[in-house]
Amino acid sequence: MMDLVWLTLPQVIANGLLQGSAIALGAIGLTLTYSILRFANFTHGETISWGGYFTLTALAALTPWIGGIGKWGGLTFGWGLVVALGVGVVGASLLALALDRLLFATLRRHGSAITLVIASFGASLALRNLIVFVYGPESVQFTRELVIADRWLGGLVRVTPDQLAVLGLSAALAVGLTVFLRFTTTGRAMRATAENPALAQITGIDTAHVVRTVWVLGAVLATLAGVFIGITAQLRPELGFDLLLPLFAAAILGGIGSVPGAMLGGLIVGLAESAAVEYLHAGYRNAVGFLVLIAILVIRPTGLFAARG
């Protein structure tokens, strides 16, 4: 039994990191919007789905001009996907900004935090059903090309080039975002607004602009997460809803407002889910992620990387 565990462990870790990287990207967007807008935004899961579907639609619409998804070496995608992703990012950003303008901005002025949470839950239901209405209930894929997984570590781990690319890109995005928040004026303005919006205003920061920036940044990360999942697995209307609880678990686990925390939280939740699927039963997948969350919060209630101060 133990031999079997050791033999499968490298693959479990690889699967966990892959699953965790998508969760991490979504959780980073969620933690940023939570820290600045001060409410749990349930529409973030649907922004992931819509970002993926917008990109897929753009790919189909632009194929006569860009020649399809493209191909880079062993990957199943190329420049075509990058162009479509740009359109998908614009679509998801406009969706997020429209939601803020039409729904959340009004409620921020007149409602309480719980009103915002309930409104976001309602909006997420509407957005999910709109996907079914527009695209149908079946799952869709970016490409039907058959991909052979490469063997690593003497055959103990099998990973496709697409999966490796997604893992690398997710890590690069997390590092880039951390640098952006730490060393750029916009990043500092976002951190300042998250800590004290009134003080940010009297320091000359246009906090309304910061809020719009956060929505767009969240939508960009959500779209990337949706497309990465679409490349390595498939897109389906329930994708956002199914990701929602792991996203919150990862954001809380990492410490609300912390980008490295959300990244690490996502990886931990992904690894826990992967281990549950392999060693227990697929049905325990979400439960194990939450057990890890509870265990860490009991030891460190503010999460792994709680904001300083």
Next chain:
Amino acid sequence: MLALQGLVAGYEPGLPIVRGASLQVADREILTLLGPNGAGKSTLVKAIAGLVPITAGQVHLSGRDITGLGAHRLARAGLGFVPQTENVFTTLSIAENLALAGFFLPSHHQRRRVAAMYALFPDLAERRHTDAGRLSGGQRQMLAIARALIPEPRVVMLDEPSAGLSPKLVQVVFQKLVEIRAQGVTLVIVEQNAKAALAIADRGIVLVEGAPRFVGPAQDLASNPEVARLYLGRRETA
């Protein structure tokens, strides 16, 4: 420099806290706002700074009508504000706080201003990479004042700058305020520590129920028995 005409402001519609406040602050003047708790002193400066809605009246800065401008625009228009509490970004270092305070200035100007603040507050220069959340109360107050001064404002309003500080530190802070005025900055100071504030102020205003009740030179107010008895915490001796 700063002029208010019939200013009415409050947090809730129909429940004004500032009720028809009118006053003038001259160039390079130190004006202190005194009054009992709940008189509306803090609300008045927050309204001028754009943090509390103004429902009637006007605010002019150097002749320009700035009534209702957003707080971020006022900061860029030359009006600085130092709140009583939560007046620095605790998760940012001293250097980051100061860099952010002048982010809208040309970079060479910003660097010059930050250097000027380090010269004015040498303690901050020594700890520039320390998170503001780790500073003592006095150091935080110095950073809060430096943050407000970075964009070279014409007027700086300070809400209870002595709150929570030891008497020795209060003296240091008020001495810095005198130095800052000497550099050409007009100061409006809300204070409970009336004695210390009147000692450095040119004029004082006693605010009662949201409107000025006594206005006059600081020395006159300090020696006014009614003001002293009612608002400065002194008792008449038999």
